[in-house]
Amino acid sequence: MKKNYEFKQVEKEMQNFWKENAIYNFDQESQNEIYSIDTPPPTVSGSLHIGHIFSYTQAEMIARFKRMQGYNVFYPFGFDDNGLPTERLVEKEESIIAKNLPRSEFIKRCATVSEKYEKEFKDLWQSLGFSVDWSLQYETINPMVQRISQQSFIKLLKDGKAYMKESPVLWCTECQTSIAQAELETIEKDTTFNYLKFKVGEESLLVATTRPELLYGCACLFVNPEDDKYKKYIGKNATVPLYEYEIPILTDDKVDIDKGTGVVMCATFGDSTDVEWYETYKLPYRKVILSDGTIDESVPLIGGLKVLIARKQIIGLLLENGFILESKNITHTVAGHERCGKEVEILPSKQWYIDILTNKEQFLKAADEINWYPEYMKNRYVLWVENLKWDWCISRQRYFGVPFPIWYCKNCGNVIIADEEMLPINPLETNPNKSCSCGRNEFIPESSVFDTWATSSVTPQINAKWGEENDISNRILPMSLRTQAHEIIRTWAFYTIVKSLYHTNQIPWKDIMVSGFVLAKKGEKISKSKGNSQLAPKLLIESHSADVIRYWAASSKLGTDTFFSIDELGIAKRFITKLWNASKFSISHLQDINLNADVDLKPVDRWIIERCKQTAVNARKLLDQYEIGPARHEIDDFFWKDLCDYYLEIVKERLYQPEIQGYKERQSAQYALYYCMLNILKLYAIYVPHITEYIYQEFFRQKENSISLHKLYWETEEFINDEIILFGEKLKEIIAETRKYKSENALSMKTEIEEVVITTDDKFMELFKRTIGDIKACCRAKKIKIIQDI
Incomplete structure (x- = not known):
């Protein structure tokens, strides 16, 4: 392997290899x-x-x-x-x-x-x-x-789940199309809260509003039936300032007694509550705002103006005529269109809908049948469904979308549905291949397209x-x-x-x-x-x-x-270098490995293999919960600490000097090293596929029966020998203490020391005795003394 890892060459090479060999294709026959x-x-x-x-x-x-x-x-x-x-x-x-x-x-x-x-x-x-x-x-x-x-x-339409109706709809005047409730976002706006005088006989009734440009659209005033201040006005008429027409004063318990003056102006349409009142109390529709965001020409005083200009003008006229008691600067939240950030209006329009309001319980039940990861995200879904106020409007007055496969009969207005064998179809370019039930053959194509969702x-x-x-x-x-x-x-x-x-x-x-x-x-x-x-x-x-x-x-x-910042990538770069160097070191000692040899594993080799298995088990459990980050940290912990910081240091001498440590001992280290490095590559393959595949192709492919690392399976062994894991932890403590001693005494790690004394349980005595050679080599100790802990 080369001294340094060259990602620019390797990553492209591996991508071409995967493509040429269809490594990731779904197998229809499997x-x-x-x-x-x-x-x-x-x-x-x-x-x-x-x-x-x-x-x-x-x-x-x-x-x-x-x-x-x-x-x-x-x-x-x-x-x-x-x-x-x-x-x-x-x-x-x-x-x-x-x-x-x-x-x-x-x-x-x-x-x-x-x-x-x-x-x-x-x-x-x-x-x-x-x-x-x-x-x-x-x-x-x-x-x-x-x-x-x-x-x-078409299926939804035939099943009665899709329907068309003319009614108030959420409308973006910037994009000039209807939108759905899910496309709204909350926007903070600076505006004025204006206290207007509506006349009731000889008295003035104060109404606070942020949208005085809708005065001409005012259909009635509402007060809370429990609000004693206004009981005497219920059932009377109020005169709209500037426009001098009368509207009724009605009651509804949705009116917040403590907000504004406690009297609410209902106009067509300021918000979704206006729509609800409009439909509940059969109020008249008074047109003010048009689909392009201008005021209808028929509206006196502000006709033809854009909404914000109209608002400024109407406030000036109200002040001029003494209809404003006071104006307060406030910041409030309004509904905006998430695609353009423009404030959304509510306008009457003929649109296509999918019925969702009548089946909310079914949608909530479905949430319980799905496994949510992380689980708390389910609450966001539940809250959304519980707070739905509108059916799903699916028609858009735009161009680049999937067309509605329908026409309308020019004579009777009937909806003509395309036959399924005609699909996909654009009704603007093709006529239905049939007559209307009224016998006529002239049709008006639907020009709207589906909402992208x-x-x-x-x-x-x-x-x-x-x-x-x-x-x-x-x-x-x-x-x-x-x-x-x-x-x-x-x-x-x-x-x-x-x-x-x-x-x-x-x-x-x-x-x-x-x-x-x-x-x-x-x-x-x-x-x-x-x-x-x-x-x-x-x-x-x-x-x-x-x-x-x-x-x-x-x-x-x-x-x-x-x-995210560029600095965050430093850890990843250090990891890539570490993986490359560890692999290079390992492969240099594995060139002559005999995978069929009968190997008697030394305790430290058994330990690192068990830790590798344990890491795979723990990472799999986390990944089965889709916890990619914690699973990576589990693998990192094994790779950096156990394998690199400890194991490679422990077995170096056995790998480099079999004439001193023994050839059988070297075979044991080779076996463990091969097992761990191959499995490390498998574990990291999901995170860093290029470098792991390259290392696999450089050496392991010659030994394994697989064209690609990514076609291999993770270790499936679930049983972990806890005793050998615990032995490994105690061995790490001994090595760490020796390193600490040298460091505190300003000694080089290569400095030879006289003796390392190990106190251990009876059950670990034999394991430590079989590890004396490794401990001596790793700690650079002349003598190892093992004492049973009583």
Whole structure:
């Protein structure tokens, strides 16, 4: 082996070797138990950052681990390239606005940009040594996926789970599309709390609001029925300031007596409570805000203005006319669209929905059937389901997405559903191959597309090729594992559970592994939108190596957030150097090993083999719980301390000087060293696949019956000899004490000392007697005295 490890050459070489030999391909013919992984298809919305590397690499390690436990691993990869995130990327990259281009031209540009980013993403994952079966790759806009997505919608529609209605909907005026509750984020905004005077006869009734621009949309005032201050006003009418029309004063126990003045203005629509009151009390709809974020032209005084300008103008007019008693500057939270950060409005619109509110109990029950890792992440899911207020709106008024496979009859308005053999279909380009039940043949195509989550929520079905000729649903559903980050529990995890229960009446996967975030600074995750991800993964890999980045990614407990800086990679680099040097040293002494020799193992060799087995057992238990970080620390502890700090130092003389220590004794050390180094490579193979494979190919492949280290299995021996482990611990104490003595007395570790006295239990006497040669050599002692502890 070379003096130094050259990662730039090795990593590329190993990646090509794996590809050429199809090392990671799913074996359709294998009888081994299948372990299937539902991997998040990364959204094509910009470049990947170190946070993506963190979570995706942790999942990839589990794929490698399960493969080395004897499973037939089904590990696909996809790209989520349809929907609003991709559209916004294209608009930004090409300095265009979608609505200003012909639809077909914009879609073409989206496809081109997606293809470019998908190649970048794939190159990055491959440069990290991902053991993905790339023949299973999918894109959420490709024809097969569109067909499965459209088929999913048609089944939901026929089963009464999907429906269309005109009603208030969450609307992003920036992206100009409806959105779902799961796409909201909380935004802090500075604004004014304005105390307005509504007239009730000759009296003034104070109403506090942050949205005076909605005055023209005011449908009524609400007070709490238990609020004595306002009982005399109940049932009367109030006059809206500036607009001088009357509205009723009603009661509802949702009104917070202690908030503002205790009188609430209900406008169409300020928030979800307004919607609830609107529907409960059959209030009139008064149009104010339009889909583009401007005030309707018909609204006096502020028509045609943007919302914030309208708010400023209406406040000026209210002040001018004496309708504002006071204004307070406040910071409050509002609902924003997670994709663009813009405040969300609620507007009436005709949209397609999936019914989720009537089946909340079913979704909560499903959470109990899934194993959550870490377990506390289940609480986030439960809280989300319990607090759902809206059915899932799945239609988007955008362009680059999976089309709804439906038309509307021009004559009677009937919904015409595409026949399944026509899928995938774009109704804008194709007519249904049938007449409406009313006998007419003129149709209006649905121009909306599915919300991107409506498609990515069927990734288990996509992986299984649900409904396709090569459908393997019966082999891989429910899937073994879903891996994802915690911020998409409310979207990807929830929606996938919904679709799976609706389509298959079973959970989508048995286990869910939820990773944490990588933070740029305290409390802030690294993300493209925040502009704090300057450390591009490609450059990090080129500068520091894929194995170094991977080793760092396995540093923490599952689900916990971690900080990243270049300094963090120093530990990983030292580890790579240590593994290389330890392997180089070991292999130099193993060239003449006879693996068929009858070896009488010395106690210290038995100890290191048992510790190696024990490490594999402990690491496996942790990895079965998806605890990648603690498992790595368990292996590190064995490698750095027991193997390198102690064992290699103990057996050096036996390896170098068999003429003094004995040839049989050297054979024993060789056997233990071979066993431990091979198993160390297996244990670390899931974390640092390139260097471990390279070392294996350099020497161990000649001895083992496997083309690749990654096709070998971990040690399966569960029984651990506790007595020999305890002997090893006592031996380490003796060596540590001797080193401490030399250090305190300013002696070189090579300085020979007169005597080492060992006091030990009777059960260890014989083991220590058989180890005298090793102790003498390691401690540089002339004499070893062993005394029985009484």
